[in-house]
Amino acid sequence: MGVDVNPWSKQSAESVTPPDAPIQYETADIFSLDPDRRADFIISSLFTHHLVTFLRWMDRHATRGWFINDLHRHPLPFFLIRYATRLLGFGPMVRYDGPISVARAFTAADWRRLVAEAEIPAKRISINWFFPFRYCVAGRKA
Numbered sequence: 230m231g232v233d234v235n236p237w238s239k240q241s242a243e244s245v246t247p248p249d250a251p252i253q254y255e256t257a258d259i260f261s262l263d264p265d266r267r268a269d270f271i272i273s274s275l276f277t278h279h280l281v282t283f284l285r286w287m288d289r290h291a292t293r294g295w296f297i298n299d300l301h302r303h304p305l306p307f308f309l310i311r312y313a314t315r316l317l318g319f320g321p322m323v324r325y326d327g328p329i330s331v332a333r334a335f336t337a338a339d340w341r342r343l344v345a346e347a348e349i350p351a352k353r354i355s356i357n358w359f360f361p362f363r364y365c366v367a368g369r370k371a
Contacts, residue, residue, distance in 0.1 A: 230268065234258050260285065271295040285347045294369045300334035301362040307331045307339070331362075340366050 231242050231254045239254040246252055253330045272282065279362045300306070309328040315351040320328075335343070340356045344366075 230255065232262070234259050259283075259332070259364055266290065266341055267292050268298055269293045272298075274298045281343060284343055284349075288347060288349050292370065293369065296368075297364070297366040299366070300331055301358060301364050302331060302334040302339070303362055306362040335364065337364065340364060344368075 231238070233239065233254075233256065236256045239256045241253045242252075246254075267290055269292055271287045272295070273287065274297075287330075288298075291350065307328055310331060311324075314324040314327050337356050339357070340354075341351070344351060344354050349368060352367050355365075357367075357371075358366045359365055
């Protein structure tokens with residue numbers, strides 16, 4: 230199952246999914262879904278830095294685990310994206326949002342603090358850095 234608040238995401242995903250695939254897509258705000266609804270795994274990509282409360286939600290709703298792929302706050306990607314988007318002629322939204330997303334992203338220390346604030350045991354969490362300036366944070370459950 231895939232859930233996104235943007236109707237374009239559902240339309241796009243359905244257009245590339247084989248009709249016989251056992252996947253459903255919904256346009257919804259995940260916080261408005263039935264609180265008793267559960268998933269085996271929850272995957273979040275390039276999103277969590279915008280909505281930290283999602284971390285607690287994922288841990289409550291995933292029965293087996295969750296995975297986050299997100300940006301790493303660091304000066305190098307901040308300046309690279311700031312100037313590369315201008316140089317390559319990207320539109321105003323990308324030129325504006327790209328550097329802001331990097332500036333609002335987290336470091337490994339931030340992830341450790343957020344996991345602790347969410348009261349998720351550190352022993353269930355792995356935090357790994359990958360090129361190009363991404364953190365992959367995984368929460369495992371028994």
